[in-house]
Structures are given as C-alpha cells and as structure tokens.
Amino acid sequence: MTVHFSETNEDLSPFFDPIFEAQYVQHFQxxxxxxxxxxxxxxxxxDADQILAAASCQQLYQMLKIEDLAVDPALQHQKLGSQLLDYIKxxxxxxxLLTLILTTRSYQAKxxxxxxxxxxxGQLADVPFEGVTTYYFVYKV
Incomplete structure (x- = not known):
C-alpha cells in the first residue's frame, strides 16, 4: 500500500466521529x-457602549475553555478582569459546568x-517560542 500525506481544510468529522463514538460506547457502555x-x-x-473587557470562550460538554480574555490596557488594575471572571464563573x-480551563504565557497574567x-x-517552557513559558490553568466550579 502506498500512502500519501497532505494538508487539508476539509471537514474531517465524518472520519473522527465514528471512531470516537465507538471508543466512548466501549468504555462507558x-x-x-x-x-x-x-x-x-x-x-x-x-455607558457609551465602549468595550472595557472581553472574553472569548468555547463550551464543550461541561467544560468552558477561556480562549482569550483581555482588559483595555488603559483600564487595567481596576478590578475589571476580576469582575469579568466572576461573571464567567x-x-x-x-x-x-464543572470546569474552566485556560492558558496564559509567562509575559501575561499568570x-x-x-x-x-x-x-x-501544567507548564511548558519554550512554548510557543523560545524564552516563553505557557501555563495551563484549571478552575473547578
């Protein structure tokens, strides 16, 4: 058999879904x-409809991943990030939901x-590039 490799933008869920479904059924019956x-x-x-802080998240089952969270730099250190996180919690x-997860880098908000x-x-040094550590966080709701 000859195999070929390529990059693709096609939806691969028709390939993955039945495999993972079978694994789940086998494990959990x-x-x-x-x-x-x-x-x-x-x-x-x-009040002027200006964004002060925002978070972009992805919910998967009973987990919420905070993908991005930021506060306007001019407004940092005024507890806005804490208020936003409290709202998300x-x-x-x-x-x-049972769990919140997120990552941050050594030069950000550890x-x-x-x-x-x-x-x-968890933490990984030199990720995503040399000289930076990425930290992996969890919060149990």
Missing amino acids: ADKPKKQKKQLQFVMKD DYASSHN DFYLKQGFSIY
Missing part, C-alpha cells in the same frame, strides 16, 4: 452524548489567574 460545543463571548461595556455555575483561584496543572 452507553451512547455518547450529543456534542455540546458552542462559542461564547462575554463583554463588559461602559457565575455563568458556569448556573449552566452546570499571577492574576492564581489570585482568581485557578490552579496550574
């Missing part, structure tokens, strides 16, 4: 729950997330 995946955006604005709790009750469950 039950049908895999329907994939519950959705993109969520949380925004904090002022409340959302997670009221929607029966200490901030520790103060917010997140725990580091």
Whole structure:
C-alpha cells in the first residue's frame, strides 16, 4: 500500500466521529452524548457602549475553555478582569459546568489567574517560542 500525506481544510468529522463514538460506547457502555460545543463571548461595556473587557470562550460538554480574555490596557488594575471572571464563573455555575480551563504565557497574567483561584496543572517552557513559558490553568466550579 502506498500512502500519501497532505494538508487539508476539509471537514474531517465524518472520519473522527465514528471512531470516537465507538471508543466512548466501549468504555462507558452507553451512547455518547450529543456534542455540546458552542462559542461564547462575554463583554463588559461602559455607558457609551465602549468595550472595557472581553472574553472569548468555547463550551464543550461541561467544560468552558477561556480562549482569550483581555482588559483595555488603559483600564487595567481596576478590578475589571476580576469582575469579568466572576461573571464567567457565575455563568458556569448556573449552566452546570464543572470546569474552566485556560492558558496564559509567562509575559501575561499568570499571577492574576492564581489570585482568581485557578490552579496550574501544567507548564511548558519554550512554548510557543523560545524564552516563553505557557501555563495551563484549571478552575473547578
């Protein structure tokens, strides 16, 4: 057999889904729950409708991954990030989510997330490039 490799933009879920479904059924002896995946955006604005802080998240089953979270640089150190994270934690709790996860880099907000009750469950040096450490955080709702 000759094999060929290529990059693709095609949807590969018809290949992956039956494989992962069979693994789930074999392990749990039950049908895999329907994939519950959705993109969520949380925004904090002022009275003039200007964005002060925002977070882009992805919910998968009972987990919420905070992909991006930022506060306007001119407004940092005014507890806006803490307020936004509290809002996200409340959302997670009221929607029966169990876990929040996120990553941050050594030049970003490691200490901030520790103060917010997140725990580091992993770190990789020189990721995504030399001289930077990426930290992996978890928060149990």
